[in-house]
Amino acid sequence: MVIPLGSNRRPAMAGPMTHHSDVDSAGLVDRAIAGDVDAFEALYRQSVGRVHGLCLRMCGDRSLAEELTQEAFVRAWQKLPSFRGDSAFSTWMHRLTVNVVLGHRRSAGRRQNRETAAGEEWYSEGGATQERPGVSMDLERAIAGLPKGARTVFVLHDVEGYKHTEIARVAGMAVGTSKAQLSRARQLLRKALAS
Amino acid sequence: MKTFDCDQVLSMIDDLVDEALDEHDRTSARSHLEACPSCRAEFQAATRLQAATRSLPRSTEPERDLWPGIAHRIEDRRVVRGEFERPPAVRPRRWWMAAAAAAILVVSVSLAYRAGLERGWPQTAATAPVESFYVRAAYGGPGTGLESARDQLRSSLDDRRDELSPETWSVVMENLLVIDNAIARIETAMADNPNDGRLNRQLATAYRQQINLLQRATRLPAEV
Numbered sequence: 455m456v457i458p459l460g461s462n463r464r465p466a467m468a469g470p471m472t473h474h475s476d477v478d479s480a481g482l483v484d485r486a487i488a489g490d491v492d493a494f495e496a497l498y499r500q501s502v503g504r505v506h507g508l509c510l511r512m513c514g515d516r517s518l519a520e521e522l523t524q525e526a527f528v529r530a531w532q533k534l535p536s537f538r539g540d541s542a543f544s545t546w547m548h549r550l551t552v553n554v555v556l557g558h559r560r561s562a563g564r565r566q567n568r569e570t571a572a573g574e575e576w577y578s579e580g581g582a583t584q585e586r587p588g589v590s591m592d593l594e595r596a597i598a599g600l601p602k603g604a605r606t607v608f609v610l611h612d613v614e615g616y617k618h619t620e621i622a623r624v625a626g627m628a629v630g631t632s633k634a635q636l637s638r639a640r641q642l643l644r645k646a647l648a649s
Numbered sequence: 650m651k652t653f654d655c656d657q658v659l660s661m662i663d664d665l666v667d668e669a670l671d672e673h674d675r676t677s678a679r680s681h682l683e684a685c686p687s688c689r690a691e692f693q694a695a696t697r698l699q700a701a702t703r704s705l706p707r708s709t710e711p712e713r714d715l716w717p718g719i720a721h722r723i724e725d726r727r728v729v730r731g732e733f734e735r736p737p738a739v740r741p742r743r744w745w746m747a748a749a750a751a752a753i754l755v756v757s758v759s760l761a762y763r764a765g766l767e768r769g770w771p772q773t774a775a776t777a778p779v780e781s782f783y784v785r786a787a788y789g790g791p792g793t794g795l796e797s798a799r800d801q802l803r804s805s806l807d808d809r810r811d812e813l814s815p816e817t818w819s820v821v822m823e824n825l826l827v828i829d830n831a832i833a834r835i836e837t838a839m840a841d842n843p844n845d846g847r848l849n850r851q852l853a854t855a856y857r858q859q860i861n862l863l864q865r866a867t868r869l870p871a872e873v
C-alpha cells in the first residue's frame with residue numbers, strides 16, 4: 455500500500471520566529487499531511503493569532519484580514535505536502551501568509567480597494583481585542599495609515615524582523631527600495647506620533 | 650573625526666537607531682547630536698518609535714472563529730475525510746475479497762500515481778474541456794463536472810459502507826488518500842504556475858482516477 459507520509463522530520467530548530475509549541479507541531483504536521491483534519495485544526499489553533507495579527511497589520515482592514523487568514527490556512531493545507539520540516543512550522547506558515555497577503559495585493563482585484571488608506575477602520579472601535587495602552591493604539595493607527603508600500607516594509611522589517619534582502623525577495627523589489635520605504639515609513643510615523 | 654552637518658545626520662538616523670553605522674560614523678554622529686537640539690529631538694523620536702514598535706503584540710486573535718470556514722473549504726475538496734479504521738487482522742473468510750479489491754485498486758492507482766509524479770500523467774482521460782474544469786476546481790465552487798461527479802460517487806460509496814468489510818473499506822480509503830495527496834501536490838505546483846497546461850491535465854486526470862476508483866468501489870459486491 456503506497457501512502458506517502460511526511461518523511462522523518464527533523465526536530466524544529468529554535469530561531470527568532472520559532473514558537474514554543476513548534477516542538478509539538480511536527481507530529482501534527484505529519485498527521486495533517488496524511489489527511490487528518492483534526493491535527494490541522496490543532497495547528498490552526500496554535501498559529502491563528504500570529505497569522506491574523508500579521509494579516510491585520512499588513513492590510514489594515516479587519517474583514518480583509520479575516521479573509522486572508524482563512525485563505526492562508528486553506529493554502530497551507532494544500533501546500534502541506536511540500537513542507538519539508540527544515541524550518542519550524544510557524545516560520546513556514548508565517549512566510550506563506552506574507553505571500554498570500556502580497557499575492558492578494560498583486561492580483562489587483564476589486565477587493566484591493568478595501569485596504570485602508572486612512573487607518574481609521576479597524577482601530578476606531580477602541581481596542582476590540584484587548585485593553586491596549588494609548589501609545590500602542592496610536593502607533594497601530596498610524597501604521598494602518600501608512601501608504602501600502604511603506605506599511606509592508608515597516609511591518610515586515612520593524613515588527614516581524616525580516617531583513618531587507620528577504621523583503622526584497624518576497625515583495626519583488628530592490629533592496630534599495632526596501633530601505634527607502636522603511637525610512638519613509640519611520641519618518642511618517644514619527645511625524646504622526648509627534649502631532 | 651569627521652564632522653557631519655544636520656542633513657547628513659538626519660539621513661543617518663535609521664542606521665543610528667539600527668546600530669548599523671561603523672564606529673567612526675557613529676562617534677561623529679553622536680557628537681553632532683550632543684551639540685544640536687533639533688537633530689537630537691529627531692533621534693529621540695526615532696528611539697521612542699523603535700521601543701514602541703518592539704512592544705507591539707505580534708499576535709492578534711480574530712474576533713470570530715475562522716476555523717469553520719476553513720474546514721468547510723478544505724473538506725469540500727477532499728474525498729477522504731477524518732479517520733478511517735485500520736483493517737484488523739484479515740479474517741480468513743473474507744481475505745480474498747479484500748485482496749481482490751486491493752489488487753484492482755492498488756495497481757491502477759499506484760501506476761497512475763507514479764506515472765503522474767515522475768513522467769507526467771497519462772493523457773488518456775483529458776478529454777473534458779480542461780480550462781473550464783480547472784476554473785471550477787481552483788475556486789472550489791459548488792462545481793458541476795468532474796469534481797461534483799466525484800463527490801456524488803463518494804456519497805453513494807458512503808451509503809454502502811455497511812455492506813463492505815472494514816478491510817475492503819480501508820483499502821478503498823487508503824487508495825483515495827493516495828490520490829488526494831497527489832491532487833494536493835499538483836495544486837501546490839499549480840499555485841505557482843496556474844496556467845500550466847500539463848498541470849491542468851494532470852489535475853483533471855487525478856480527479857478522473859478518483860472517479861474511476863469510486864466507480865469500481867461502488868460496484869464491489871456486498872460482503873456483509
Ligand SMILES: [Zn+2]
Pocket residue numbers: 654655656658681685687688689
Ligand atoms: Zn543637527
